[in-house]
Structure formats: structure tokens, C-alpha cells
Amino acid sequence: MSAKFAVLGHGVVGSGVVELFYKNKKSIEKRAGTEMDIKYILDLRDFPDSPYADKFTKDFNVILNDDEVTSVAECMGGVEPAFTFVKACLEKGKSVSTSNKELVAEKGDILLAAAKEHGCNFFFEASVGGAIPIIRPLHRCLAANDISRVAGILNGTTNFILTKMYNDHMSFADALKLAQELGYAEKDPTADVEGHDACRKICIISSLVFGKHVYPKSVYTKGISQIDLVDVADADILGNAIKLVASVTRLENGKILPAVMPMLVPYENIMSGVNDVFNAVLVYGDGIDQTMFYGRGAGKLPTASAVLGDVIEAVKHNVTVLSQSWESSEDDSFIAPVTEFCARWYFRVPEDKCNCEGAYSDDNGAAFITEEKLTWAEAEAKAKEMNAFAFMPVFQSAS
């Protein structure tokens, strides 16, 4: 028997799924343990020149009502109509694999519950870190661990911009322009540069690791548009690369603290060497100590690889994978406010305000990193008191 699946959306990711599937069909079927084929591709546009023109449909109900289709790859993006389509598929017992981080971050709990109720699966490996296997490792390979912290570079666009600022001393504006020219950034780059994209991804990771749905609106999010080249250079002199870090930490009081913000990553930490459009995720647990997963966080075939990996899993599993789920959250009282965020801090202040050893001084002021850890609230107060030009937390390498 051949397992038939449908691909919703024939944009960058959807067309990549079709391309990669047919390229590697034979080995995919071997790994899946069954013959497989794409029965439908849903898109409102026409693709008369596609070698798969006969598979296109504009009517979602054709897919929904075809019992031969047991699995669906959702590559449309956005909450609607993706949510309505995905929920309807799950309620018919069709497993869904998605690359849609917005959908998972906003509606994951509801869709996981629907999958559980109807004995199928809602998979979303492609929604975080593109090609990087991270969702399945978190709940399966690392299942023996008590995971206390996850931190990563989860947005390729901002990492490309920061790499250009660092390597080529380009300003933020120039680096952004280059990213747009190369197709790494969209015309309206807000979702990337202001951290919203990374925020959705850390919401998904937080929900999976700590078991309760974390909404983007509950997560402090700061982007990279305010980063000055002076701070990129001073951070380097002090032994650090500036990266946009999305992280979630379980505090001693049991609450979790997810946040997205630019941080100084010390050169001793492997994550400081993650450059260009690459992503990486560091996981801290009591068995593993620390493990990092690295790769392309976006792009046609990398994202398609993750979607198809999930489709293959969906074909192999005829029961719901319960370890990959979380509960709905009634409120966000399990989330600590960012004012409790604790770290060593980088400051750049007017030279006359600084009397600390080890500071680096030039015309742009004095830059230093605090010996002691400060909470966000304490750091803000110190910044005000010293008339700081800039201040940022330093990423803590140890678990």
C-alpha cells in the first residue's frame, strides 16, 4: 500500500517539499518502510508548466474529503487559513507536518489536543531552526534529561546582518540593505530585525520543554536595529560577539523566563562562531550538560528537509506521539517578568563615569563587563546612573 500525502501551499517551502520528495523518493520510501506519493498540491495559483501540474488543486475540500490522503504537509504560513485547514485535517485523523511557526506559536496547544483526540500527529520540526533537528531531539533523544535552559540563534536574517556588522564593519542599515538584496530579508523586515520571528520560535521551544503553551505576547522581545557598530567593536575587544539570542531558562522559583534580546556571546562559547544565515540551538540538561544543534535556519530545501522528515514520521506512526505535546495555559503566571533576568552585563558609558579596571576606553567612551551578575532591573538602574550609551547582557556559558 502506498501512503499518499498532500502539500498545502506551493511557495518556497511547499515547492521545496515537492522537489526534494521526488529527488529522493526511493530512499525516502525505504526509510518510511512503505511506498509514498504526493496526491495533491494546494495553491490558488496555476502552475501549468510544473511536471506535477495534474496534482494541483485550488479546493482544500478535495484533500480533506479524500480518505486516501493520510498525511498533510502545511507550508502556507500565517495563522489563517492555515489554522482552519490544519484543524480540519487533524479532526479527520490526517497527520499534519508544518513549517509554520506563527501557527504553532499561536495555536499549538489546540492543534496538539486535536491530534491527540483523533489519534494522529501534529508535527512541526520545520517551524524552529529550519533544517536543524531540534524538536525531535528535545522530546525524544534527550528524554532522559531534566532540561533547564535552551538558548539559540534562531533567526538567520539578523545573524547575517550582525555577521556583516562584525566582519565588514557595515552599519546596521547597510547590512540590512544587503540582506534584502540577497533575498535574506523581506521588504518589510520588521518581523526579523525586531525579533518577532525568533520570539515565535522560542515560544515553541519553551512550550515543548516546559509543558505549557507560551504565547509570543508574554515574551520580552528586543531586536537588533538599535545596535551600534561601536558596541560590536568594543564587544570584540572584550572577547565577545554580539548575537540575537532567544532563550528560555527555568528559574529557582520554578517559573520560566523566555526572552529575545541581543547579547554578548563570549568567544569560548561555540555559539559565538555561528555566523551568516546559520542558526544554532544550545540545550542544557542534567545528563548532557550542553549540546548544540547547528545548521541552516531557513531556505527552500533545508526547510523542506525538516517537513519531509516529519511526513516520513507521520507515515510510520499510527499512534499519537504524546511526548511531543504541551498543555494550554490559562494565564502567564508561570512566566517570570524580564526584570528578573540575571546576567553579567556589558556597559558603554562616558569615560568620566567609569573607574573600573579592565575597561576599554576610546573616543566612544569606556566599555566594560561587570564582574557580578545583575538583574535586568539592577542593570537598568545602573545604566541610568552612569548615563550609559549602551548596555547588554552577557550570555552565560555554563549550565
Place this chain on the structure above:
Amino acid sequence: MSAKFAVLGHGVVGSGVVELFYKNKKSIEKRAGTEMDIKYILDLRDFPDSPYADKFTKDFNVILNDDEVTSVAECMGGVEPAFTFVKACLEKGKSVSTSNKELVAEKGDILLAAAKEHGCNFFFEASVGGAIPIIRPLHRCLAANDISRVAGILNGTTNFILTKMYNDHMSFADALKLAQELGYAEKDPTADVEGHDACRKICIISSLVFGKHVYPKSVYTKGISQIDLVDVADADILGNAIKLVASVTRLENGKILPAVMPMLVPYENIMSGVNDVFNAVLVYGDGIDQTMFYGRGAGKLPTASAVLGDVIEAVKHNVTVLSQSWESSEDDSFIAPVTEFCARWYFRVPEDKCNCEGAYSDDNGAAFITEEKLTWAEAEAKAKEMNAFAFMPVFQSAS
């Protein structure tokens, strides 16, 4: 119903499995979807002070003949008696999870066939890269890819020694002594420093990725004991770190070329920043482009994390996972000889022999990297012709 498993061996890894299991029993059971417990621990020694003293047995047959034990964690090491015990368990339908790379590299095909025949599983995530999830990602998460190359730093002892040579300018002998003092190297360090340990691991990866059993005796293996501090320094000046790289590549003629040898890893490559006892594995595929997995490659709890991750999988799966298997090999005609290994090369030669631009010269000779790629055979000839003091391949970053 509670799933009962046994732990064979109560050395470093085995005791770590027991410790980590009881530490995280509640969350492990949640992820496994069933209650779990350790029923037996097999060891010839006595552990009267252990909190689990009542679980110890010296008689393997007690475990083998107890039908309540459905899963076994093998942490004894060595081929025998591990092979006999594991095979007997699999033939009784008990799934086995092992950390024993020697066993998998020498007998993996036989044990996988036994598991398949008896409807159970032979898992070995812990045998490569310690805590790092790599086996399951290779055959599951990356299942949609045509994987063409895998390369990694698979031995923590040698990576620690190389890091000390690099950072602290210690000689090989001094760094080895320090590694022994810190417990990272054994009294007889041959298996680590001569590359045999890394060789076993690349055999396992090669077998899994390319589908036929690769034996250690078929793999060219060179260790790090001949590496001179001069070359570590010169490689740095030329923009590279020297690492012991275990790799396998599919050549254009369809043969595979597994090998273990010191290589220069360019600083642009993320693997150059993998230091101390850490391991990393880079995977190249047509969907992902490249993905790296990083973490602790050895140690009590890191290895236990991987073993327990497999035990949890074994408890969840009541069918054989066929994607994680390979065939026996009748001969090694599918393996290309190392003379076909092709790369750019680093040479250090007497100064009067060198007339190449970009060479770095000092009292120790002239060091340079070839622009063009040479086969191993060509590089050897060139080294002879130039009376080279040292020559090593340069790791190729692109896929």
C-alpha cells in the same frame, strides 16, 4: 503496566544510567508514556552500599530468563561477553540499548539482523558522540536527505590534547600526561591517540548512512602522536586549527571513503571551534546542506543520557525500527582506498624547497597550503619530492 529493564555493567556508564534514571524517573515515565523501573543490575562485583543493592545480580541468566524484563541497557564494553549477552537478549525479543562502540563496529550487522528477526530493537545512540543525538537524527530527522558526507571530531581525549597544544603550546607528551591526570585519557592511551576509538565511531556512522557494514580494519586510521607544535602554530598562522577528523565521503564512483586522520580545519568552519573534550559531527545532505551536532562525547551522565534515551524509545516501540539498520558486507570492495582521498594539502618543507606565494617561513621551514586539490597519492609524492617535514589534508567546508 510497568516496563522493566536491566542494566548490564555497573562501571562509569552503567552507574550513570542508574543514577540518571532515578533522578528523572517521573519525567522519563511521562515521556515514555508508561511506568518504568530497573529490575536488575548485572555486575560481578559487590555493591553493598548502593541504594539499589537488592537489584544486583551476578548471573546473566536471571535477566535473560525473566520475561518481565523487556529491555536491556548494555554498558559493559568490549566485544565479549557483551556480544553473547546482547545476542541472547535480542533472540528472546528483549530490546537492547548499548554504549559499546566496539560491539557495534564489529558485530552491528549481526545484532541488527537478530533484532529484526525477533521483532525487537538494537539501539546504539550512545556508541557515537556520547550525549550528542546523532544516530537517530541521521536515520529519522534527516530521512528526506541524500547524505553524501559525514565528518566529525569523535574522540574527546585527542581533542583535549590538541586544544592544549593549541591554546597553551604544550607538547603532545605533556598534554597527554595532563589528560591522564584529569582522567580524560587511560593509562594505555593507544586506542584514543592512535585514532582507533574514532575509527570505530566512523565505522558505525558509515554503516548506518551507506547501508553496508564497515569494519575498522577497512578504514585508514592515523592518530595525533606525530603532530609537532610547529605545525599547530603554522596551521594557525595560515588560518586553521588541527583536529583529528573522522570522516566518510561518497565518491563519484559510488564507493565510500571512510578515514581517520589529523586535518587542518579552516577557521571559517564552525568545527574549528570545537575544543576541549567536546565532540561534533557535521552532516552534509542535499536538503540540509550542512548540519552540525555538538556536545560531550564521553563521561558518565552524558553517555547515560544517550543510553536512557534509547531505553525510552525501546519501551515505546513494539516493532523493529527498520530505518536504523544495515546489511552485512561480504568484502570491502565498496570502500575506496585512502590513496583516492582528495583535498587541498598543508605542507611544511625546507625553505629552499619552497617558492610558493603565501607561504609562511621561519626557522622551522616554509608552511603553505596548496591551491589545487591533490589525491593522497599525489600529496605523498609531492611530500617526498620536497623533503617535507610534515603534510596534512585541509578539511573541505563545502558539501
